[in-house]
Amino acid sequence: MEWPRTVDDAVALQERLRTQVITTSAPDLHINTVAGLDVGYRSNDTVAGVCVVFDAKTLVVLDEVVVEDTTDFPYIAGLFAFREMPVLLRALDRVTVVPDLLVADGQGLAHPRRFGLACHLGVHTGIPSIGVAKNAMGRFEEPGHARGSMSDLVMDDEVVGRALRTQDGVKPVFVSVGHKIDLDRACAEVLRLAPRYRLPETTRRADTLTKQAASTG
């Protein structure tokens, strides 16, 4: 696969790939397995990538993989997919259960060029994907207090995602489409993945493994 080495090349690649994003769900999209992907940092250039696959209905963990790697691309808001993609793809490759949906720890279309990490993962693999971020990249009005309440996430006068309250009274999470799924479905899946805590189980588990790898071998 082609990989940029400079900021300009990275931006150009995103501009080119963004045209391939599909923001609708196939009529036969059945989500039985969901993968959570996350990256942890041991040092400035040593990373641990995690891919955890859950049964979407029971939220039972079916498989989980942790891989370590090094990275040379620096963290730049808007380009951080180039820092995390390589490790995540390696982790995804080693998983034995093929996921029907990828949940990225970050943005999808809610990105300056409408091509965040979730879009990169989706377009690269062809697997439906969504982004669930803890912080917003864009403006939004506070959603209602109750779990399930949501409001538009707006960037440049364009709706790029949604602020979604996953639990009563907690800070909302920011959901945006990555690829091959519509926003309503994306939000419904996030709610199903977060029956008890603010963050979806996919993110929680991946994050735990990520930190475990960072402190262990």
Next chain:
DNA sequence: GCGACAG
């Protein structure tokens, strides 16, 4: 020039 800026 100044402030914003996923992880």
Next chain:
DNA sequence: ATCTTGTCGC
């Protein structure tokens, strides 16, 4: 992301 203890609350 990461540096970091106890503590208040359901």
